[in-house]
Amino acid sequence: MESFIIKGGVPLHGEVTISGAKNAALPMMAATLLTPERCVLRHIPNLSDVQFMGQILTSVGAHVQIDGDTVTVQAGKIKGIGDYNLIRKMRGSICILGPLLGRLHKAKVSLPGGCVIGPRPIDLHLKGMRALGTQIVLQQGYICATAPKLLGAEIFLGGRNGPTVLGTANVMMAAVLAEGVTTIESAACEPEVVDLAQFLNEMGAKITGAGSPTITVTGVGELHGADHVVIPDRIEAATFAIAAAATNGQVTIRGARSDHFQAVLDKLREAGVTTETKSSALVIRRAGELKPMDVTTLPYAGFPTDAQAQIMVLMTATPGISIVTERIFESRFMHISELARLGANIAVEGPSAIVKGGSLLNGAPIMASDLRASAALVIAGLIAAGTTRVNRIYHVDRGYEKIDEKLRALGARITRVQST
Numbered sequence: 393m394e395s396f397i398i399k400g401g402v403p404l405h406g407e408v409t410i411s412g413a414k415n416a417a418l419p420m421m422a423a424t425l426l427t428p429e430r431c432v433l434r435h436i437p438n439l440s441d442v443q444f445m446g447q448i449l450t451s452v453g454a455h456v457q458i459d460g461d462t463v464t465v466q467a468g469k470i471k472g473i474g475d476y477n478l479i480r481k482m483r484g485s486i487c488i489l490g491p492l493l494g495r496l497h498k499a500k501v502s503l504p505g506g507c508v509i510g511p512r513p514i515d516l517h518l519k520g521m522r523a524l525g526t527q528i529v530l531q532q533g534y535i536c537a538t539a540p541k542l543l544g545a546e547i548f549l550g551g552r553n554g555p556t557v558l559g560t561a562n563v564m565m566a567a568v569l570a571e572g573v574t575t576i577e578s579a580a581c582e583p584e585v586v587d588l589a590q591f592l593n594e595m596g597a598k599i600t601g602a603g604s605p606t607i608t609v610t611g612v613g614e615l616h617g618a619d620h621v622v623i624p625d626r627i628e629a630a631t632f633a634i635a636a637a638a639t640n641g642q643v644t645i646r647g648a649r650s651d652h653f654q655a656v657l658d659k660l661r662e663a664g665v666t667t668e669t670k671s672s673a674l675v676i677r678r679a680g681e682l683k684p685m686d687v688t689t690l691p692y693a694g695f696p697t698d699a700q701a702q703i704m705v706l707m708t709a710t711p712g713i714s715i716v717t718e719r720i721f722e723s724r725f726m727h728i729s730e731l732a733r734l735g736a737n738i739a740v741e742g743p744s745a746i747v748k749g750g751s752l753l754n755g756a757p758i759m760a761s762d763l764r765a766s767a768a769l770v771i772a773g774l775i776a777a778g779t780t781r782v783n784r785i786y787h788v789d790r791g792y793e794k795i796d797e798k799l800r801a802l803g804a805r806i807t808r809v810q811s812t
C-alpha cells in the first residue's frame with residue numbers, strides 16, 4: 393500500500409489542468425453495452441475506477457481498449473451476468489444493470505452493498521426498472537432481472553434525500569430501448585446526467601429534458617456507435633480551488649467548466665476568495681482573511697456532497713465558527729476524526745459539523761477512508777505545520793488523476809511512498 397508524505401505550509405502557485413469527470417465516465421462506459429457497435433470515449437481520466445469498469449465490461453464479453461485518455465469499447469456479443477466479485481467492489485458498477493436490461497432484457501448483477509459514506513440503497517434504481525416492466529428478484533446477493541418486454545412508463549425517482557444520480561442514469565439507459573415514451577420525474581440534474589444523455593443521443597437515443605427534473609425518453613429500436621468527449625471533472629476542479637484558497641496561494645485552473653461548480657465558487661467568494669475568469673481559465677486567490685462559512689450539501693445545483701470534506705478543511709483555517717450540514721449522505725463525516733489528529737476542532741451535531749477554525753493544524757499520520765475524505769486529508773496536510781503522512785491513498789487514486797504530480801507542479805511538497 394502507498395502513502396503520501398506531505399510537508400505543509402507551502403502556498404500553491406501555478407496552473408493545473410482538470411481531467412475528465414470520473415462520475416460521467418463510469419456510466420458512459422456502461423452505456424456502451426447498449427450497442428454492438430464500436431464506441432469511443434475521450435477525455436477519460438486515468439483512474440483505478442475506470443480500469444475497474446473496463447474489467448467489468450470485459451467480464452460481460454465486451455472488448456475494451458484503454459489508450460491514454462481514450463477508451464474504446466465494442467460490445468459485440470455480451471452476456472447478462474456480471475462478475476459478482478468485480479461488481480460488488482465498486483458501487484458505480486450498478487449502472488450496468490440498465491444497459492444490460494435494455495439490450496438483452498435480462499441481467500444478473502451483484503448487489504453493490506453499502507460503503508463508508510453510509511448505506512447506499514438502490515431501491516429507486518429497482519423501482520424504475522420495475523416500472524419499465526422488469527421482474528426483479530434478489531437471490532444470494534444478486535439482482536436477477538428479466539423483462540420480456542420493456543415498456544415506457546411514468547416514473548417518479550425522488551427519494552428521501554432528493555433525486556438519485558446513478559438511479560436516473562440507470563433508468564434512462566434502460567428506457568432508451570424500451571417501447572414507447574418514458575418520463576422520469578424528480579430526475580437528477582447533475583452535469584454528469586446531462587453528459588450521459590448527450591452521449592446516448594449521439595448513439596441514436598431520443599432524450600429531452602436532461603438537466604431538468606423531468607427527462608423524457610422516447611424509445612428507439614436500436615443504438616449505434618458514437619465518439620464522445622467527456623466533460624471536465626467539476627469535483628476535481630472544486631478540490632483544487634479549495635486547496636488554492638486553503639494554502640493562501642494563487643492557482644489558475646484550466647479546462648474546468650465553472651458553470652458546473654458555481655455553488656462551490658459562490659461559497660469561496662463568500663469566504664473572501666477571489667474567483668476570476670481570465671482567458672478561459674479560472675484564477676483562484678485568497679483576498680484577505682477568510683470569513684466563516686455555512687454550507688449545506690444538496691442535489692445539483694446545490695453544494696455537492698463530494699466537495700463537503702474538502703471545504704471543511706478550509707473552515708479549519710478560517711477564524712470563527714463555520715457549519716457544514718450534510719443532507720445527501722448523513723454519515724459522510726469519516727474525515728473528522730482524522731482531521732482531529734491534526735488538531736482541528738470539529739464537533740458533530742446530527743447531520744451538522746461545527747468547525748471552530750483559525751488555529752494552525754499540525755502534521756500527523758492520518759488515514760484515508762474514502763475518496764473525497766482522502767482529498768480533504770491531502771489539503772489538510774498541505775496547510776498543516778510539519779509533516780503529515782496520509783495512509784491508504786488508493787482511495788484518492790480511485791478518483792483523482794495524478795493528484796500528487798499535479799500538486800507538486802503547483803509547488804506542494806508531496807511524495808508518494810510505499811507504506812511500511
Ligand code: EPZ
Nearest residue numbers: 415484513514515516517551553555556557558698720763
Ligand atoms: C453518485 O452516487 C456519485 N457516484 C457519488 O460520488 C455522489 O456522492 C452522489 O452521486 C451524490 O452526488 C457516481 O456517480 C459513481 P445518489 P449515487 O443515488 O448515484 C439516496 C464520489 O465520491 N438513494 O444520487 O450512488 C442515497 O442514499 C462518489 O465520487 C436512495 O435512497 O448517489 C443518497 O442519500 C461517492 N435510493 C441520495 O439518494 C436509491 O436507490 C443520493 O444518492 C439511490 C439513492
